[in-house]
Amino acid sequence: MLFRTLAKPDFKALVERILASTEVIGPKRVGTDRHGRPIHHYLPVESFDEIDLDYETTEFSAKTYFLPYKENLCSYRFQDDDWRQEIRYRIQPRAIIGLHACDIHALIKLDKALARDFFPSPYYISRRKNTFVVGIDHDPCEGGFCRSLGTDTATHGFDLFLTDLGERYFVAIGSDRGFRALSGLPAAEITEQDTEDYLRVRKRIAAGFKTEINVQNLPNLLDIEFESPVWEKWGGKCLSCGSCAMVCPTCYCYGVSERVSMDFASGAKTKQLYSCNLIDFAVVAGGHNFRPNRQTRLKYRYYHQHRGFMEAYDEPKCVGCNRCGRTCLAGINPVEVIRDLQAEDET
Amino acid sequence: MKQLFYPFDISLESEMKEPLDFNRRSRTKDVDRVFRAEITNVIRLTEMEKLFQVRIMDDAERQRFTFLPGQFLMLELPGYGEIPISISSAPTNKGFLELCIRRAGTVTGALHKARRGARVGLRGPFGTHFPMEKMKGNNVLLIAGGLGLAPLRAPIFHVIQNRSDYRNVHIFYGTGSPEQLLFDYQYDEWRRIDDIEMEVIVERPDPNWKGPVGLITKLLDHVEINPRETYAIVCGPPIMFKFVCARLSDLGVPMQRMFVSLERRMHCGMGKCCRCNVGSTFTCMDGPVFDYWSVMNLKEAI
Numbered sequence: 001m002l003f004r005t006l007a008k009p010d011f012k013a014l015v016e017r018i019l020a021s022t023e024v025i026g027p028k029r030v031g032t033d034r035h036g037r038p039i040h041h042y043l044p045v046e047s048f049d050e051i052d053l054d055y056e057t058t059e060f061s062a063k064t065y066f067l068p069y070k071e072n073l074c075s076y077r078f079q080d081d082d083w084r085q086e087i088r089y090r091i092q093p094r095a096i097i098g099l100h101a102c103d104i105h106a107l108i109k110l111d112k113a114l115a116r117d118f119f120p121s122p123y124y125i126s127r128r129k130n131t132f133v134v135g136i137d138h139d140p141c142e143g144g145f146c147r148s149l150g151t152d153t154a155t156h157g158f159d160l161f162l163t164d165l166g167e168r169y170f171v172a173i174g175s176d177r178g179f180r181a182l183s184g185l186p187a188a189e190i191t192e193q194d195t196e197d198y199l200r201v202r203k204r205i206a207a208g209f210k211t212e213i214n215v216q217n218l219p220n221l222l223d224i225e226f227e228s229p230v231w232e233k234w235g236g237k238c239l240s241c242g243s244c245a246m247v248c249p250t251c252y253c254y255g256v257s258e259r260v261s262m263d264f265a266s267g268a269k270t271k272q273l274y275s276c277n278l279i280d281f282a283v284v285a286g287g288h289n290f291r292p293n294r295q296t297r298l299k300y301r302y303y304h305q306h307r308g309f310m311e312a313y314d315e316p317k318c319v320g321c322n323r324c325g326r327t328c329l330a331g332i333n334p335v336e337v338i339r340d341l342q343a344e345d346e347t
Numbered sequence: 348m349k350q351l352f353y354p355f356d357i358s359l360e361s362e363m364k365e366p367l368d369f370n371r372r373s374r375t376k377d378v379d380r381v382f383r384a385e386i387t388n389v390i391r392l393t394e395m396e397k398l399f400q401v402r403i404m405d406d407a408e409r410q411r412f413t414f415l416p417g418q419f420l421m422l423e424l425p426g427y428g429e430i431p432i433s434i435s436s437a438p439t440n441k442g443f444l445e446l447c448i449r450r451a452g453t454v455t456g457a458l459h460k461a462r463r464g465a466r467v468g469l470r471g472p473f474g475t476h477f478p479m480e481k482m483k484g485n486n487v488l489l490i491a492g493g494l495g496l497a498p499l500r501a502p503i504f505h506v507i508q509n510r511s512d513y514r515n516v517h518i519f520y521g522t523g524s525p526e527q528l529l530f531d532y533q534y535d536e537w538r539r540i541d542d543i544e545m546e547v548i549v550e551r552p553d554p555n556w557k558g559p560v561g562l563i564t565k566l567l568d569h570v571e572i573n574p575r576e577t578y579a580i581v582c583g584p585p586i587m588f589k590f591v592c593a594r595l596s597d598l599g600v601p602m603q604r605m606f607v608s609l610e611r612r613m614h615c616g617m618g619k620c621c622r623c624n625v626g627s628t629f630t631c632m633d634g635p636v637f638d639y640w641s642v643m644n645l646k647e648a649i
C-alpha cells in the first residue's frame with residue numbers, strides 16, 4: 001500500500017475539487033438526540049464545511065448509496081397487447097467522504113455477496129464502481145464491537161483512507177483512482193515521524209474499545225442453541241419492525257413489487273429492501289408462513305449474520321457497528337444476545 | 348478543469364454483451380432482463396390448474412435455452428409480478444416450455460385469465476436439478492403428490508426419452524380426489540411404455556373411481572425393488588414427502604438417494620434477496636432439489 005501525508009487544508013481542497021464536478025456524500029450533523037448527543041447522517045453536501053469528520057457514528061449506514069431502499073430494476077412500456085422491457089443502471093460518479101473502517105468492511109462483505117461468484121448484480125457493481133470512497137479512522141463509538149470482529153481497521157475496499165494526526169492526515173491510498181485524485185496536491189511521502197505518529201494514534205484507538213465479545217464459537221453455538229430459551233427471551237420483545245435490518249450496513253435482503261402507471265402506458269418493477277424480522281418475510285401463496293413467530297425470525301437474523309454468511313464466505317456478516325442495537329426500540333442489542341447465548345452454553 | 352472521475356458504464360463491459368445465459372452463473376449479466384416468451388397454448392387441467400405452453404420468441408434465445416430436470420424459472424407478468432415456477436417439460440424441448448400453474452393469488456390469477464398469444468417474461472433456469480446422470484443403471488421411483496406432478500414431469504420425460512439408461516421405473520401419483528388429478532390424459536401413454544409401472548391413488552374416491560384408495564405411501568407396500576440400487580424423486584407437499592421418504596428409508600433406500608424439491612418464497616432466484624433462506628443456505632441456489640439427508644440436516648426445512 002502507498003502512504004502519503006496531506007495537510008488538512010489540502011484535503012479540503014481535494015474535496016472541493018471533487019465537489020466541482022461530482023456529487024459528494026458526507027457525515028452531516030442533522031440534530032441532537034434526547035441525551036444531547038449529536039445525530040449524524042450520510043447526506044449529500046454542497047460544501048466541505050457541511051461535513052463533520054469528527055462524527056461518532058451515523059444512525060443509518062451508507063448502504064443506501066449502494067443498495068437504495070427502493071430501486072427500479074426495470075420498466076415496462078405497454079403498447080397494444082405487447083410490452084418492452086427497459087433496464088438502466090446508475091452510472092453517475094459519486095464520492096463518499098468519511099466512512100469508518102466498519103462501514104468499509106460492510107462494503108467488502110456486500111462485494112462478496114453481491115458482486116462475485118454467482119449472479120453478480122450489475123445494479124450494485126455499477127454503484128460501487130462509480131463511488132469514490134474516502135475512509136477515516138476514529139475513536140471507538142459507544143457500544144461498537146468492531147474490534148471483536150476484526151473490522152476496526154481497513155486495508156482495502158476504499159480509494160483513500162485517512163488517519164487524523166492533528167495538523168495533517170496520514171493517507172493510505174487504496175486504488176489508482178485514489179492516487180490520481182491526489183495528483184497536483186502537495187501530498188508528501190511519509191517520514192519516520194509520520195509512521196510513529198500514525199502508530200501512536202492507532203494504539204490510542206485500539207485501547208479505547210470497551211465492548212468485546214467472542215465470536216469464534218458462534219457458528220457452532222448457533223447450531224447447538226437452535227432451540228435455546230435465549231430466543232424466547234429476546235425474540236419475545238421484538239416488535240418485528242425491521243429497523244435493525246434497515247440501519248444495518250450489511251443487511252441486503254429485499255422484496256420485489258410491480259406497479260402500473262395510471263394511463264397503463266408503463267410499469268415498473270421495484271426492489272425494496274426488506275427485513276427478515278418482518279412478519280411476512282417467508283409467507284407463500286395460500287398464506288402459509290414458514291416463520292410465523294418473531295422469536296424464529298429474530299433467531300434467523302443472527303443465524304444469517306453469524307452462521308449462514310460464515311459458511312459461505314468464512315467470515316460473519318456483522319461488522320459490529322451496533323447500529324441495530326442503537327435503533328431497536330425493544331432494547332435488543334447484539335452484544336447482549338450473543339453473550340446470553342454463550343452463557344446458556346456454559347450452564 | 349480535467350475530470351476527476353469517469354463514469355463506469357457497466358453495460359459496455361464485455362461480459363454484459365454476451366448472449367444472456369443464466370446457466371453461466373459467474374458472468375456479469377443483465378440479471379433482471381427477461382426472455383420474451385409467448386403463450387402458444389393454454390390447456391385446462393382442473394378447476395385450479397392450467398398448463399401453459401410457452402415459446403421463447405427470439406429464435407437464437409430459444410435454441411440456446413437449456414435446463415435440467417428439477418430446475419425452475421422466474422415467470423414475469425409485466426405489471427403484475429414475478430413468481431418461481433418449475434419447468435414441467437422435457438429438457439430436449441429447450442425454449443418450448445410447459446408450465447403447470449395453480450391459481451393461487453395475484454400473478455397466477457392474472458395468468459389464468461391470459462390467453463394464447465399473450466406475452467410473458469422468463470428468467471432462468473435457476474436452482475439445482477435431479478441427478479439424472481447418477482441415476483443411470485438404477486431403478487427409479489418417481490413419486491408425486493398433488494401439484495408435485497408439475498416438477499416431476501421433467502424427470503419423467505427425461506427417463507422416458509432415455510428409458511434404456513435405467514432399470515425398473517415406477518411412477519406413483521396421489522391426490523385428494525379424482526377431479527384433482529393432473530395430466531390424467533397422459534397416464535395411459537406412460538403405462539404403455541415397456542416396463543414403466545404407473546399407479547395412481549386417491550384419498551377420497553368418487554363413484555367412478557376404480558383405482559386404489561388411500562395415501563400415497565400405500566403404493567409403496569407392493570414395490571419389489573432392490574433398495575440398494577434405487578433412486579427416488581419425491582415431489583409434493585412437505586407432509587407428503589416426509590412420509591414417503593420415511594417409508595423408503597424403512598425399505599432400505601439410502602436418504603442420499605432420495606430427492607425432494609422444496610418450496611419457499613422467492614423474489615430473485617439468484618441467492619440475492621434472501622427470502623428463500625433455509626438453514627444456512629438459499630433454496631434457489633442450493634435447492635430447490637435437495638437430497639433427503641441434506642433436508643434432514645437443514646434447520647426448519649420441513
Ligand SMILES: Cc1cc2nc3c(=O)[nH]c(=O)nc-3n(C[C@H](O)[C@H](O)[C@H](O)COP(=O)(O)OP(=O)(O)OC[C@H]3O[C@@H](n4cnc5c(N)ncnc54)[C@H](O)[C@@H]3O)c2cc1C
Pocket residue numbers: 283284285286419428429430431432433434446447448449450451452453454455456494497498609610611612613614635
Ligand atoms: C421453486 C418453486 C417452484 C414452483 N413451481 C410451481 C409450479 O410449477 N406451479 C405452481 O402453480 N406453483 C409453483 N410454485 C409456487 C408459486 O411460485 C406460487 O404459487 C406463486 O408465487 C404465487 O404467486 P401469486 O402472485 O399468484 O400469489 P400471491 O399470494 O398473490 O403472492 C404474491 C407474491 O408472493 C410471492 N410468493 C407467494 N407465494 C410464493 C411461493 N409459494 N413461492 C415463492 N414465492 C411466493 C411471489 O413473489 C408472489 O408474486 C413454485 C414455487 C417455488 C418456490
Ligand code: SF4
Pocket residue numbers: 237238239240241242243244245277298324327328329330331332
Ligand atoms: S430486533 Fe428491534 S429493531 Fe429489529 S425488528 Fe425487532 S424490535 Fe425492530
Ligand code: SF4
Pocket residue numbers: 244247248249250251305317318319320321322323324325334
Ligand atoms: S448486525 Fe447490527 S452490529 Fe452487526 S453490522 Fe448489522 S447493524 Fe451493525
Ligand code: FES
Pocket residue numbers: 612613614615616617618619620621622623624629630631632
Ligand atoms: S429467491 Fe432470492 S435468494 Fe433465493
